[in-house]
Amino acid sequence: MTLLELKDVSVHYGRIQAIHNMSFTVGEGEIVSLIGANGAGKTTTMRTISGLLNPSHGSITFMGEDITKMKAHIRVVQGISQAPEGRGIFPAMTVLENLDMGTFGRKDRTGVSDDLERVFTLFPRLKEREKQYGGTMSGGEQQMLAIGRALMSRPKLLLLDEPSMGLAPQFIRQIFKIITEINSQGTTVLLVEQNANQALARAHRAFVLETGEITHSGTGKELLANPAIKEAYLGG
Numbered sequence: 346m347t348l349l350e351l352k353d354v355s356v357h358y359g360r361i362q363a364i365h366n367m368s369f370t371v372g373e374g375e376i377v378s379l380i381g382a383n384g385a386g387k388t389t390t391m392r393t394i395s396g397l398l399n400p401s402h403g404s405i406t407f408m409g410e411d412i413t414k415m416k417a418h419i420r421v422v423q424g425i426s427q428a429p430e431g432r433g434i435f436p437a438m439t440v441l442e443n444l445d446m447g448t449f450g451r452k453d454r455t456g457v458s459d460d461l462e463r464v465f466t467l468f469p470r471l472k473e474r475e476k477q478y479g480g481t482m483s484g485g486e487q488q489m490l491a492i493g494r495a496l497m498s499r500p501k502l503l504l505l506d507e508p509s510m511g512l513a514p515q516f517i518r519q520i521f522k523i524i525t526e527i528n529s530q531g532t533t534v535l536l537v538e539q540n541a542n543q544a545l546a547r548a549h550r551a552f553v554l555e556t557g558e559i560t561h562s563g564t565g566k567e568l569l570a571n572p573a574i575k576e577a578y579l580g581g
């Protein structure tokens with residue numbers, strides 16, 4: 346089943362067009378990766394799906410409903426949650442308070458405590474540091490916290506913008522393993538990455554974005570084997 350569909354979406358910053366007539370779908374249960382160079386439009390795409398930016402043209406459908414004009418906070422309640430690029434955690438709040446911010450709008454307290462357990466099982470480090478202030482944690486830990494907070498809204502679709510950015514190699518492997526685990530527990534994932542190798546290896550399907558347009562698409566395996574993509578994105 347199609348969970349998310351972008352149809353002919355264009356996005357402008359003033360007179361600058363960042364996204365050109367983009368169309369793609371994300372199926373329920375998939376990991377879909379968007380790869381591309383700096384400035385290709387990956388973050389713009391994510392922010393348009395989460396509702397922080399408005400398309401100038403085209404439509405976005407989620408679970409069969411047109412959400413093109415829906416406010417960002419309503420999209421969270423509907424099941425779309427984003428862990429933003431640059432982590433975006435609250436530095437002056439503890440780990441636990443940060444995670445609690447992710448439950449905004451939820452009234453099912455038992456569900457919330459189950460989800461907190463799930464986050465602590467995925468990220469034992471967050472449990473160990475639950476009383477520590479977000480801003481005092483390492484980059485890798487803040488990244489885990491951002492993903493954990495996004496999971497606290499129990500999303501159907503998790504948007505991950507550059508989860509491996511700035512992480513040490515051992516954290517990068519760990520983050521991608523955890524993303525696969527989150528997905529195998531039933532959460533659909535749309536992943537934006539500059540680490541194309543890992544992003545393609547973990548994806549069911551993937552798209553390559555160049556200056557705001559999709560130039561290649563296929564299964565993760567197909568794109569990993571594509572000579573043009575190897576040359577441009579996978580270090581030859």
Ligand code: ATP
Nearest residue numbers: 358361362363381382383384385386387388389390
């Ligand atoms: P990065 O990995 O560097 O974040 P990206 O693929 O996510 O790159 P975007 O940040 O989406 O790319 O940027 C797409 C295009 O839109 C770029 O040409 C960028 O310069 C432009 N752009 C992004 N944000 C703004 C803004 N606030 N105002 C004007 N132009 C912008």
